[in-house]
Amino acid sequence: MIDQLHNLLDTLKLRHTRETLADALKAAQQKKPSYSRFLLELLSREHQDKRNRSIANRINRSGLEEFWTLETFPYHLQRSVKKQTINELADLDFIDQGKSVVFIGQAGYGKTGLASGILLKALYADKSGYCIKAQDLFDELDASQADRSTRHLIKRLSRVDLLLLDEFGYTNPLRQVQINNFFRLMHNRCGRKSTIITTNLGFKEWGQFLGNAPLVAALLSRLLQKCKTIIITQGTNLRDPKHGLPASAPAPQVLKSLQLP
Structure with missing residues (x-):
């Protein structure tokens, strides 16, 4: 039996x-x-x-290498980050509405921690998500030209419920084909799927960074129609050892919390 x-x-x-x-x-x-x-x-x-x-x-498929939780973010050290605003984003309504989020601030101000914390919330809520550094994205867009897989790559990234583009602005000099394919990807996502961008660049600096002011103007026009911008202007470098903040949790530790064999 x-x-x-x-x-x-x-x-x-x-x-x-x-x-x-x-x-x-x-x-x-x-x-x-x-x-x-x-x-x-x-x-x-x-x-x-x-x-x-x-x-x-x-x-495992999200590309997240380390994990931060929104519950432990040191808001007292970053006064320009409103906890209520982050909690509203953590409700994930912006994903259902196809809205995007842009975090602007200096290195070490917690942009990636907040963004990855929101992405982790989305993954737990049965949303698909993917995290990629800007340099890696541009490298993949460049490499895809060689085997003619660009269309497939853009199509795959266009389907993700929440795409986290990290360190936008910290890249090597870009080729025009990389920039054009990036615009294709963002054109597909704007207003349809949610994207979180972390950057040290203000919007006025995007044109110089990408080297095509007219295309950037068109991109920002679409992006900012449905976008929440969080500018971290006041605070401190959270990576400074004097704060004694815990490091992010590695992937195995987060997966272990699910109690899988």
Whole structure:
């Protein structure tokens, strides 16, 4: 009988139930729950296991190397960052509305920490997300020309619910083909999918950075129609050891919190 149950559970891909069936039956013999209660608890644990694995899969594919939580961000050190504003973004309504977010500030002011914290919230909320440094994105756009995979790359990145473009402004000199393909990607996303950009550049500096003022003007016109801009002007370098702030959590530690085998 047990072998038949295992075979059925394998066929139905109820992996967690199969692995815990013996313990569940033993516990049921002792506690004698109703049939409906037993089935509810069994399926609830299966559902939670599937959800945890789905979250872990999204995190593994997200490109996030380290993880920061919004709950532990030192708002007292960055007075120009309003906790209420960040909490509103953490509700993720902006993703459903296709809005974007731009964090502007000096290095070490917490832009990446806040942005990755929001992305992590989205991954836990069953949204697809991807984090990539600007230099890496431009390198991939350049390399895709060689094997003619640019269209596929742009299409893949255009589908992501939340794209985090980190360190926009910290790049090597760009070729025109890289810039053109970046505009293609942003054209696809603006107003449809949400993008978070962290940068040390004010909007007026984007034209010089990308070297094409007319295209930048067109991009900003579309981007800023549905965009929240957070400028971190007052604060301190959070990487300074004197603050004694904890380092971000590495990926294995975050995945371990999901209690996967």
